[in-house]
Amino acid sequence: MFLTCYNAERATGKLEVTASQADRDYIAAVDWKAAEKAIAEGKGDMLGGVKVLDPKKVPGIIYLMPCGKSPHGVDVSPDGKYIIGSGKLQGVTTAFNFEKVQTAIRNKDFTGDEDGIPVLKYESIKDAEVPVGLGPLHTQFGPDNWAYTSLFVDSAVAKWKLGTWEVVDKAPMSYSIGHLSAAEGDTVSPDGKYLVGLNKLSHGRHLNVGPSQPESSQLVDISEEKMKLLYDAFTEPEPHYAVMVKADKLKPIEVYPKEENKHPLAIWDVKDAGVTRNGNKVLVKMVLVRSTLTPTDFEVNQGDTVKVAMTNIEQTTDELHGWGLLDYNINIVVDPGETKVVTFKADKPGVFAYYCTNFCSALHQEMQGYLIVKPKADGLGRRGGSAGASPRARSRPCPPGFVGPGPGPPGHRLDLWKSHRLSQPSASRQGSSSSRRRSACSERSSSLSGT
Numbered sequence: 001m002f003l004t005c006y007n008a009e010r011a012t013g014k015l016e017v018t019a020s021q022a023d024r025d026y027i028a029a030v031d032w033k034a035a036e037k038a039i040a041e042g043k044g045d046m047l048g049g050v051k052v053l054d055p056k057k058v059p060g061i062i063y064l065m066p067c068g069k070s071p072h073g074v075d076v077s078p079d080g081k082y083i084i085g086s087g088k089l090q091g092v093t094t095a096f097n098f099e100k101v102q103t104a105i106r107n108k109d110f111t112g113d114e115d116g117i118p119v120l121k122y123e124s125i126k127d128a129e130v131p132v133g134l135g136p137l138h139t140q141f142g143p144d145n146w147a148y149t150s151l152f153v154d155s156a157v158a159k160w161k162l163g164t165w166e167v168v169d170k171a172p173m174s175y176s177i178g179h180l181s182a183a184e185g186d187t188v189s190p191d192g193k194y195l196v197g198l199n200k201l202s203h204g205r206h207l208n209v210g211p212s213q214p215e216s217s218q219l220v221d222i223s224e225e226k227m228k229l230l231y232d233a234f235t236e237p238e239p240h241y242a243v244m245v246k247a248d249k250l251k252p253i254e255v256y257p258k259e260e261n262k263h264p265l266a267i268w269d270v271k272d273a274g275v276t277r278n279g280n281k282v283l284v285k286m287v288l289v290r291s292t293l294t295p296t297d298f299e300v301n302q303g304d305t306v307k308v309a310m311t312n313i314e315q316t317t318d319e320l321h322g323w324g325l326l327d328y329n330i331n332i333v334v335d336p337g338e339t340k341v342v343t344f345k346a347d348k349p350g351v352f353a354y355y356c357t358n359f360c361s362a363l364h365q366e367m368q369g370y371l372i373v374k375p376k377a378d379g380l381g382r383r384g385g386s387a388g389a390s391p392r393a394r395s396r397p398c399p400p401g402f403v404g405p406g407p408g409p410p411g412h413r414l415d416l417w418k419s420h421r422l423s424q425p426s427a428s429r430q431g432s433s434s435s436r437r438r439s440a441c442s443e444r445s446s447s448l449s450g451t
């Protein structure tokens with residue numbers, strides 16, 4: 001197993017100076033089978049509860065291969081013959097020969113040690129320094145001994161051949177490239193055909209939308225002698241070690257099978273949905289299925305601890321549902337066949353909409369309900385009621401566009417609230433809770449009819 005290591009100086013302080021004193025950093029070659037054997041033989045010291053092998057006490061488990069300063073990646077060729085690594089600011093990448101590494105270890109061909117770890121002689125283990133270009137970071141592989149190295153400083157990908165060490169082509173990247181991913185290029189049988197250059201710094205390639213710049217990646221055709229840029233796409237920031245595999249290798253499950261859901265709070269029938277109270281703890285078992293969240297509303301008392309266990313009983317591919325309760329900063333997604341639980345303290349009184357936050361059908365927006373949190377005491381010192389289906393549930397005074405009152409931002413979908421705010425005179429917003437509710441209803445219907 002190989003890994004890069006840098007700051008061989010163990011320097012601190014001004015690293016631009018202090019960590020650049022030595023000629024080389026290292027690639028560490030770990031004989032993990034020897035390490036495994038040492039552990040089996042009872043070697044190793046317990047450090048903070050973890051068993052650690054000290055190379056000084058257990059020789060033969062790790063060796064250092066000298067490498068250009070500040071190396072980034074280290075990659076092994078598909079046939080296992082070569083180890084490729086280089087300094088981040090070099091103009092060459094080094095191909096080390098694995099057989100030569102093993103021979104050097106056997107012959108104790110060392111130039112010294114670092115904290116008891118033997119350093120192999122560079123000249124004895126390298127096969128070639130390949131002039132790929134400036135800033136080589138990572139190497140991926142194709143069929144027929146082709147290798148592809150990302151060049152951070154040159155902003156390019158170099159194509160070269162293992163064995164002959166000939167650099168045959170360079171594909172410019174429109175940004176500083178970091179990692180790269182060739183089709184199955186990290187396996188013993190690379191597929192060739194495609195390569196993706198993964199961005200490190202896009203340097204204004206895209207429209208500036210703020211301090212954080214969009215990141216991009218570029219798809220390159222590597223099926224022919226000359227590489228060809230095919231496509232430029234956006235990507236998540238800082239992509240690392242992406243792997244490209246053939247689509248037919250992917251066999252994910254499409255839903256969580258009902259029979260495998262052993263969640264103690266899972267329910268599969270709307271008749272089992274409901275609300276139970278134990279002291280000030282309220283448990284809501286909820287069913288999520290197109291196009292209803294059951295129960296469609298429930299009441300709790302201010303201060304209650306509310307646990308909502310929701311089961312998405314769909315067994316249809318891609319039929320995810322969400323449960324958003326905006327005013328309590330809750331928004332979770334439940335996959336088909338999955339049960340998820342959310343617990344919160346109902347500390348804000350009012351009526352709050354909860355709704356499906358994952359588009360699921362034509363009635364997706366209608367898939368919503370209401371949490372009613374009764375205030376601790378009204379103006380006359382009377383306390384709110386107990387948990388259960390609300391009276392409103394039995395005789396709905398409002399259409400689904402109902403806007404809840406409440407002291408904070410109204411418990412409502414943002415789009416509806418926007419239309420509400422735009423058209424409602426401020427005076428009516430200061431009326432009583434019930435008049436606000438009524439005006440919100442009429443407001444909603446008028447805004448609906450107006451659109």
Ligand SMILES: [Cu+2]
Pocket residue numbers: 290320321322356357358359360361364367
């Ligand atoms: Cu839904």
